[in-house]
Amino acid sequence: MEPLERRGASRASWIAAAVLLSAFGTCHAAGTGQLVVSATVLSKGSCHxxxxxxxxAFGTINPASTVAATAATxxxxxxxxxxxxxxxxxxxxAGNGLYSPGAGLRRMRHATVTTAYMAYTLSxxxxxxTIPKGQDFTIGVSGTVAPTDxxxxxxxxxxxxxVLDLNP
Known part of the structure; x- marks a missing residue:
C-alpha cells in the first residue's frame, strides 16, 4: 500500500481529521434546541x-417666519x-445622514459652527x-424644517x- 503522502493527503490533514473525530466522539446530547433557517430570494431585476x-435645497430661511420651510426634488x-x-x-x-443623533432623526450641521445643528424631516x-422594466421612473423627495428648528x-x-438605498 502507498504511503498517505503519495495519495494526495498530507499528514497534517489526517491529524486534523483525527482530532476532530475524537472531539465529536466524546460529545453527548444534553437537550434539544431550535435553529431558525431563513433565506431571501432576490428579484431577477436590478435598479439603478x-x-x-x-x-x-431649502434656500434662505427667515428665522422670524412661523411657517415651515419646505423643499422638493x-x-x-x-x-x-x-x-x-x-x-x-x-x-x-433614506439613511439618517451624517449628523443624526439617532435612528430616524436627521439634522444638518452648520458650515463653520460645527456644534450647531438644524433638524429636518425627509420623505x-x-x-x-412595481414599475415597468427599461423605463425611467421619477421618485419625489421632499423635506421640511419646522419653525422651532x-x-x-x-x-x-x-x-x-x-445615502439613498435602492433595492433590488
Missing part, C-alpha cells in the same frame, strides 16, 4: 439611479433584469412600487448628506 446626486431610477416579468418591484430607503414618494438657529449655511 439615472440622476444623482440630487440636491434638496426628485431622483430618477430605471430597472432592468431577466425573467418573464415585464415589471420590477423596487424599494427606496420619499413612492418609497416602493430654525427660529433659534445660528445664522449661516447648513448641510447634510443622506
Amino acid at each position: 439611479f439615472r440622476s444623482t446626486p440630487a440636491t434638496l 426628485s431622483v430618477v431610477v430605471r430597472c432592468s433584469g431577466s425573467g418573464n416579468s415585464s415589471t420590477v418591484t423596487y424599494s427606496l430607503a 420619499l414618494s413612492p418609497a416602493g412600487a 430654525f427660529q433659534d438657529a445660528a445664522s449661516g449655511a447648513y448641510s447634510d448628506r443622506v
Whole structure:
C-alpha cells in the first residue's frame, strides 16, 4: 500500500481529521434546541439611479417666519433584469445622514459652527412600487424644517448628506 503522502493527503490533514473525530466522539446530547433557517430570494431585476446626486435645497430661511420651510426634488431610477416579468418591484430607503443623533432623526450641521445643528424631516414618494422594466421612473423627495428648528438657529449655511438605498 502507498504511503498517505503519495495519495494526495498530507499528514497534517489526517491529524486534523483525527482530532476532530475524537472531539465529536466524546460529545453527548444534553437537550434539544431550535435553529431558525431563513433565506431571501432576490428579484431577477436590478435598479439603478439615472440622476444623482440630487440636491434638496431649502434656500434662505427667515428665522422670524412661523411657517415651515419646505423643499422638493426628485431622483430618477430605471430597472432592468431577466425573467418573464415585464415589471420590477423596487424599494427606496433614506439613511439618517451624517449628523443624526439617532435612528430616524436627521439634522444638518452648520458650515463653520460645527456644534450647531438644524433638524429636518425627509420623505420619499413612492418609497416602493412595481414599475415597468427599461423605463425611467421619477421618485419625489421632499423635506421640511419646522419653525422651532430654525427660529433659534445660528445664522449661516447648513448641510447634510443622506445615502439613498435602492433595492433590488
